[in-house]
Amino acid sequence: MASSSTDKKGLFDFFYTRPYLLYSIIATFFVLGIYGLKTMPKNLFPDSDRPTVIVMTQVPGATPNVVAATVSKPIEMELSSLALIRQVSSTNIAGMSIVTAEFEYAKGLDAAAVDVNNAINKVRGKLPAGTNPSIYTSGSFTLPVDVFALSPKNGS
Numbered sequence: 001m002a003s004s005s006t007d008k009k010g011l012f013d014f015f016y017t018r019p020y021l022l023y024s025i026i027a028t029f030f031v032l033g034i035y036g037l038k039t040m041p042k043n044l045f046p047d048s049d050r051p052t053v054i055v056m057t058q059v060p061g062a063t064p065n066v067v068a069a070t071v072s073k074p075i076e077m078e079l080s081s082l083a084l085i086r087q088v089s090s091t092n093i094a095g096m097s098i099v100t101a102e103f104e105y106a107k108g109l110d111a112a113a114v115d116v117n118n119a120i121n122k123v124r125g126k127l128p129a130g131t132n133p134s135i136y137t138s139g140s141f142t143l144p145v146d147v148f149a150l151s152p153k154n155g156s
Contacts (some may be wrong), residue, residue, distance in 0.1 A: 084107040
């Protein structure tokens with residue numbers, strides 16, 4: 001028990017008996033901090049989001065299960081095969097498929113949108129007739145804060 005208190009006291013004594021070493025360490029950290037502050041890039045909207053592309057497809061009158069099986073699944077399968085893809089997910093609601101493809105940072109947003117467009121063109125023949133997928137690019141500044149859906153009362 002006496003050795004642990006002498007270890008703590010030893011570190012204090014080490015710097016107490018060598019004040020210029022302590023001043024040198026503090027000055028080094030201060031200079032490195034000023035250097036980092038001056039050389040670090042500063043952006044109002046830094047590019048911190050992964051490139052994300054959203055594919056929205058309307059299928060009028062279809063149930064969520066039908067939308068998932070006939071639209072979302074083929075699109076997901078094709079997007080999953082793209083280079084530098086990180087995650088593919090989908091949301092299916094009545095008459096609408098929303099497939100989100102998130103890419104790695106190394107893939108630019110424009111390149112990701114082109115790849116998704118090419119993938120959609122490949123799978124277009126497997127989709128139900130009359131569907132036309134729309135492609136949207138997304139960043140944190142383009143995502144909505146809140147979404148509302150309005151529908152009329154039954155029988156009106």
